Amino acid sequence: xxxxxxxxxxxVGRMLRGDEDAFEAFFADAFSPLYRFALxxxxxxxxxxxxxxxxxxxxxxxxxASWRGEASLLxxxxxxxxxxxxxxxxxxxxxxxxxELTEELPEVRAALETLLIGDRDPERETLRRxxxxxxxxxxxxLPGRYGLALEWxxxxxxxxxxxxIRFATTPKAVESLLSRARAAFRDALRTLLxxxxxxxxxxxxxxxx
Amino acid sequence: xxxxxxxxxxxxxxxxxxxxxxxxxxKRRPVPADRSARVHDAVREHWLRRxxxxxxxxxxxxxxxxxxxxxxxxxxxVATFLAPGTAAIGTLEVAHGQVAVTVDGTTTQGHPGARxxxxxxxTTLDGGRAAIRLAGGESLRLDENTELTLExxxxxxxxxxxxxxxxxxxxxxxRFSVVTAYGEISDIGTQFEARIxxxxxxVSVREGVVRISREAGATExxxxxxxxxxxxxxxxTSSITPSDPVWGWVLSVAPPFxxxxxxxxxxxxxxxxxxxxxxRWDPSIDSAKAGGIEVHGDLTQLRPGEVPAAVLPTCGLAGxxxxxxxxxxxxx
Numbered sequence: 388x389x390x391x392x393x394x395x396x397x398x399v400g401r402m403l404r405g406d407e408d409a410f411e412a413f414f415a416d417a418f419s420p421l422y423r424f425a426l427x428x429x430x431x432x433x434x435x436x437x438x439x440x441x442x443x444x445x446x447x448x449x450x451x452a453s454w455r456g457e458a459s460l461l462x463x464x465x466x467x468x469x470x471x472x473x474x475x476x477x478x479x480x481x482x483x484x485x486x487e488l489t490e491e492l493p494e495v496r497a498a499l500e501t502l503l504i505g506d507r508d509p510e511r512e513t514l515r516r517x518x519x520x521x522x523x524x525x526x527x528x529l530p531g532r533y534g535l536a537l538e539w540x541x542x543x544x545x546x547x548x549x550x551x552i553r554f555a556t557t558p559k560a561v562e563s564l565l566s567r568a569r570a571a572f573r574d575a576l577r578t579l580l581x582x583x584x585x586x587x588x589x590x591x592x593x594x595x596x
Numbered sequence: 597x598x599x600x601x602x603x604x605x606x607x608x609x610x611x612x613x614x615x616x617x618x619x620x621x622x623k624r625r626p627v628p629a630d631r632s633a634r635v636h637d638a639v640r641e642h643w644l645r646r647x648x649x650x651x652x653x654x655x656x657x658x659x660x661x662x663x664x665x666x667x668x669x670x671x672x673x674v675a676t677f678l679a680p681g682t683a684a685i686g687t688l689e690v691a692h693g694q695v696a697v698t699v700d701g702t703t704t705q706g707h708p709g710a711r712x713x714x715x716x717x718x719t720t721l722d723g724g725r726a727a728i729r730l731a732g733g734e735s736l737r738l739d740e741n742t743e744l745t746l747e748x749x750x751x752x753x754x755x756x757x758x759x760x761x762x763x764x765x766x767x768x769x770x771r772f773s774v775v776t777a778y779g780e781i782s783d784i785g786t787q788f789e790a791r792i793x794x795x796x797x798x799v800s801v802r803e804g805v806v807r808i809s810r811e812a813g814a815t816e817x818x819x820x821x822x823x824x825x826x827x828x829x830x831x832x833t834s835s836i837t838p839s840d841p842v843w844g845w846v847l848s849v850a851p852p853f854x855x856x857x858x859x860x861x862x863x864x865x866x867x868x869x870x871x872x873x874x875x876r877w878d879p880s881i882d883s884a885k886a887g888g889i890e891v892h893g894d895l896t897q898l899r900p901g902e903v904p905a906a907v908l909p910t911c912g913l914a915g916x917x918x919x920x921x922x923x924x925x926x927x928x
Contacts (some may be wrong), residue, residue, distance in 0.1 A: 402647075403647075414640070418635065419627050423625060426625075433628070437634065441634075441635045445639055445642045448642055448646055522618060522620075523624045527624065534624070538623055542623050569614055572614050
């Protein structure tokens with residue numbers, strides 16, 4: 388059960404041909420990560436987030452044929468979403484919420500450690516939440532069902548067999564999937580910490596809306 | 597640097613740290629179901645509309661045997677979800693003369709309004725012609741002495757005669773493809789005819805671009821072009837105008853104009869699309885204003901070629917046809 392850029396290209400091709408199953412798979416995979424991405428950049432305004440996400444997905448459908456696969460679908464969607472958010476706020480004479488994840492502050496390193504060891508020092512709470520967001524961003528950036536598999540296994544405690552049933556595959560395949568998912572998750576975390584582009588965030592040390 | 601080392605260690609094979617991070621962070625925040633449902637429904641509606649417009653993708657598959665070009669397989673791709681065999685793939689809009697439809701061994705005379713199902717065999721005799729409106733809105737027309745089998749929502753086998761396909765008015769991304777035994781013919785937003793004559797296949801393009809991809813390479817046939825592929829695989833090109841009398845049979849089975857109380861612009865667009873004429877407005881006329889004049893009444897009996905003489909004068913306009921151009925001027 389692999390999921391790579393070629394799978395995304397096939398999915399897009401099926402959508403362009405009017406395959407409803409493909410549309411449903413696209414929406415199921417894209418909506419939640421996109422919503423969370425937008426929610427952070429709208430200052431947590433759920434109404435505005437719903438509106439811009441809807442606009443983003445409609446704009447993406449309008450230009451689906453132009454997606455060439457150089458970036459992941461989600462990365463592409465997030466780029467569209469940024470423009471929609473910027474446009475929304477610009478039309479109202481406002482600035483979108485700034486989203487910053489910086490790796491250079493010493494506190495981030497400390498926050499990461501405190502997250503790992505469970506230190507609930509109130510002074511580091513804000514940064515701790517940022518790291519939590521970073522972990523969730525990394526999960527959202529994973530292809531296909533990787534993020535779900537990791538959550539089901541390590542947060543919900545489901546067995547390989549139970550996950551296999553949910554994915555309509557074999558436990559062996561799930562084991563292989565989880566191995567790849569963990570590796571992809573580690574890579575995504577490393578990339579985020581090193582400030583490289585992931586989910587379309589700005590380059591450098593922070594992600595700006 | 598400790599936390600980076602932790603992550604690096606994870607990257608170097610110690611997966612436990614990444615999993616610990618995951619557990620420490622907890623689950624991602626779910627999206628409220630009502631918001632998800634609202635956005636889903638709106639986006640799906642948008643996608644369905646765009647798909648209907650964009651996905652007029654057809655494939656006409658032509659299999660021309662080298663020994664004898666007696667049978668050509670034509671595949672017309674239609675974005676439907678109907679099961680083959682019994683599903684309707686369109687409606688017979690026009691039936692002139694003898695048009696026989698055979699389904700499951702039973703033959704009947706085709707009549708306008710009849711549903712056309714997958715697996716149906718259609719035959720037109722001398723003087724018989726037909727037009728089918730496919731599920732996606734495309735127009736498929738049969739010339740006289742034509743025999744074909746509608747295999748399913750996306751294919752038909754042309755045994756003899758000729759078919760004309762009009763993908764309709766749509767955005768540039770509307771696609772129509774013809775796959776032949778010699779390769780694939782693809783186009784964008786096209787009107788074209790495919791005809792089997794004397795062990796050859798002739799493809800005439802009235803609008804759009806047709807690409808014929810063969811082992812020998814790809815050839816593009818644009819508006820006004822004709823390609824003839826012989827049994828020996830040789831391709832010869834020539835030209836034809838969109839209003840050439842050769843297209844006359846297509847006009848004779850043009851489906852009636854739909855609806856009433858339409859604008860002059862809509863009627864002229866329909867008329868020129870069917871007749872192949874190029875529409876031009878005299879510079880002295882405000883084309884937007886003149887085109888917006890509404891024509892009332894039942895227009896279903898109106899033939900495409902009658903619009904200049906029958907409709908324009910009632911709007912204070914006149915149409916002059918010359919060299920493939922319909923020039924609209926003020927009625928004097």
